[in-house]
Amino acid sequence: MYRYDEFDQKLVDERVAQFRGQVARRLSGELNEEEFKPLRLMNGLYLQLHAYMLRVAIPYGTLSSRQLKMLAHIARKYDKDYAHFTTRQNLQYNWPKLADVPDILADLATVEMHAIQTSGNCIRNVTSDHFAGAAADEVDDPRIWSEIIRQWSTFHPEFSYLPRKFKIAVTAAPKDRAAIKVHDIGIIIRRDPSGALAFDVYVGGGQGRTPLIGHLIGEGIAAADLLAYLEATMRVYNQYGRRDNLYKSRIKILVHQIGADEMRRQVAAEFAEVKQHGALALPQAEIDRINAYFLDPAFEKLAEEDLTAQRKTKAFAAWLDTNVAKHKAAGYAIVTVSLKPIGGIPGDANADQMDLVADLAQRLSFDEIRVSHEQNLVLAHVRQRDLFGLWQALDKANLATANYALITDIIACPGLDYCDLANARSINIAQALSQRFADLDRQRNIGELKLKISGCINACGHHHVGHIGILGVDKKGVEYYQISLGGSGAEDASVGEILGPAFGEADVPDAIEKLIDTYLAARQPGERFLDTYRRLGIQPFREKLYAAH
Amino acid sequence: MPLIKDNAFVENTFAHVADEETLPEGAIVVSLKRFQAEREMLLARNTPLGLRLTSDQSPEALGPDVYHFAVIELEFPKFKDGRGYSWARQLRQRMGYKGELRAVGEVLRDQWLFMHRVGIDAFEVRPGTRIEDFRAAMAEQTVFYQPASDRVRNVLDLRHSRPARIAAE
Numbered sequence: 215m216y217r218y219d220e221f222d223q224k225l226v227d228e229r230v231a232q233f234r235g236q237v238a239r240r241l242s243g244e245l246n247e248e249e250f251k252p253l254r255l256m257n258g259l260y261l262q263l264h265a266y267m268l269r270v271a272i273p274y275g276t277l278s279s280r281q282l283k284m285l286a287h288i289a290r291k292y293d294k295d296y297a298h299f300t301t302r303q304n305l306q307y308n309w310p311k312l313a314d315v316p317d318i319l320a321d322l323a324t325v326e327m328h329a330i331q332t333s334g335n336c337i338r339n340v341t342s343d344h345f346a347g348a349a350a351d352e353v354d355d356p357r358i359w360s361e362i363i364r365q366w367s368t369f370h371p372e373f374s375y376l377p378r379k380f381k382i383a384v385t386a387a388p389k390d391r392a393a394i395k396v397h398d399i400g401i402i403i404r405r406d407p408s409g410a411l412a413f414d415v416y417v418g419g420g421q422g423r424t425p426l427i428g429h430l431i432g433e434g435i436a437a438a439d440l441l442a443y444l445e446a447t448m449r450v451y452n453q454y455g456r457r458d459n460l461y462k463s464r465i466k467i468l469v470h471q472i473g474a475d476e477m478r479r480q481v482a483a484e485f486a487e488v489k490q491h492g493a494l495a496l497p498q499a500e501i502d503r504i505n506a507y508f509l510d511p512a513f514e515k516l517a518e519e520d521l522t523a524q525r526k527t528k529a530f531a532a533w534l535d536t537n538v539a540k541h542k543a544a545g546y547a548i549v550t551v552s553l554k555p556i557g558g559i560p561g562d563a564n565a566d567q568m569d570l571v572a573d574l575a576q577r578l579s580f581d582e583i584r585v586s587h588e589q590n591l592v593l594a595h596v597r598q599r600d601l602f603g604l605w606q607a608l609d610k611a612n613l614a615t616a617n618y619a620l621i622t623d624i625i626a627c628p629g630l631d632y633c634d635l636a637n638a639r640s641i642n643i644a645q646a647l648s649q650r651f652a653d654l655d656r657q658r659n660i661g662e663l664k665l666k667i668s669g670c671i672n673a674c675g676h677h678h679v680g681h682i683g684i685l686g687v688d689k690k691g692v693e694y695y696q697i698s699l700g701g702s703g704a705e706d707a708s709v710g711e712i713l714g715p716a717f718g719e720a721d722v723p724d725a726i727e728k729l730i731d732t733y734l735a736a737r738q739p740g741e742r743f744l745d746t747y748r749r750l751g752i753q754p755f756r757e758k759l760y761a762a763h
Numbered sequence: 764m765p766l767i768k769d770n771a772f773v774e775n776t777f778a779h780v781a782d783e784e785t786l787p788e789g790a791i792v793v794s795l796k797r798f799q800a801e802r803e804m805l806l807a808r809n810t811p812l813g814l815r816l817t818s819d820q821s822p823e824a825l826g827p828d829v830y831h832f833a834v835i836e837l838e839f840p841k842f843k844d845g846r847g848y849s850w851a852r853q854l855r856q857r858m859g860y861k862g863e864l865r866a867v868g869e870v871l872r873d874q875w876l877f878m879h880r881v882g883i884d885a886f887e888v889r890p891g892t893r894i895e896d897f898r899a900a901m902a903e904q905t906v907f908y909q910p911a912s913d914r915v916r917n918v919l920d921l922r923h924s925r926p927a928r929i930a931a932e
Binding site: 219221222224225228229231232235236249252253335365366368369370371372373374375376377441449452453457487491493494497499500503 | 821842843844845846848849850852853856857871873874876877878880881903904905906907908909910911918919921922923925
């Protein structure tokens, strides 16, 4: 993985000193809260319902064991012994004290980490495929390009006061595990007929109040020109994105209003200008330098392992079938460490669990951990012969729930338990549904099902792209939950359709169960919930759900 | 408002003239609207001319007229309105503007360095600002990943031992 050189380290160290000064000016009253707000936001520090929340950047979701151990240490020393992994592959501490934050950032800097641009109207942490470098279907490691974009976008002087926040995601595989089409900019890396890398740039996707799928604006951009193209796109947005209305200020609204063709024309004109000046052309030496950090680890030459004997342990077999994916190297496997125990809080991990995963990664997975946007952890390079022992160790720590991509692998935002934007709680619904569908055989029979819950219209829980999406709303002080069907954040991206009137908290599990029963009765062999929904449309589900009402 | 240029307070020799006001003698700054309405007369005055652009006014429409101005003021009505950063780069990079580029409006300490990086070289700051604060703010960061419109060697230049790539030229 990427390691800081002297420049990267100095930049982060200077930032810690700068923020220490800003916090001191706030504590002394020299800065008022309104002036301090954008400064703390640029450092990932939010003021939530009950306390400050610090969001730490995990660039493209990749961590070393040493880094994960530091995150555990910070949870113990400055917080309440746990932290929350987010849908942006980041990590949040829910209870830090303002006066401690400079020290937390200093601790992070010792392991090449920071909280820069994890909030504010700037280019946020770049996200990517959590199976990068291990998946057989990728054309290049997307983290090389994510790192290049991370550096270019860090403290970009022109794009730090954008109309609104800006999210970029990168994938290099035909199977989109990074939900790139629902990002402000989504990049798909492919190879052109000559074998050279080509970058397709999708612009104007997003969730929130107005969910939209991104448009292909830049097609086949050359590697050396990637940053010039991104700079051109950002400049058009910074100049012409709306600033009069918070809810209409994302780039998706600009693209929607002027149309994809006009956007393409404006970006192309700006791109020609930026390219002509040449300053942003990526030197091959820099591409090579960063590439070297992402070369394959020293995989042993192994045969595929026969795990028939171990499979006699039924729980292990179940975990193997759901949480273990095919690796590009023979004899290796990709393991998803579930942060979705039955009845638990999606994405939460305590300090001991983080330490354990860090130790296991050090011993069994080339010292590397990934955070997925689905709020799980991934050990990307595990020898198949180590799987049984790994499973035993994870199982003891309640980290081996065999539910990857099943109905209890729920994405949920923190909701009204923490967030001051929320209209309703999310965690309670996630827990109730997790318990209702706890039976693993039943979950496997239902098959792949992406269930996503947001506690407000901002859609941090990605409900628009859930096969089943749940949105918390407030009706005269009472929490209600609106259900939508048919969303997808994958390569077949789509926005879900709202079923009908919202349900009270207590009625949500029954409603979801009815939807599942409707699907099970109607599905054809091999169909997932999403496939059946797409074949039949919403009507049969709507009828079943509202017939009795 | 105090004016900072080249790391020191300087006297503002330009008078800002409202659209309906009678033009005084000497150096003046006018709005885009007034410039467009009275272009010939303003250019015929033999005194330095400045232009104030609001944050929703692109400098692009100026075309070659840009060379007539000794000062262009970019207005930041709120520090969060970041359009001026892009207008600055456009003026410096695409339009080749070499005169003074002045930030006016809500121009606060924590934006000065980024403003400088995009090519702004004069700052109208809050009364009470100390020059030490300005110098400290400009020195808080010394590592820059990306080329902009200042003259620093960015990280790519340093890593690969090449001279600064200045986007302005």
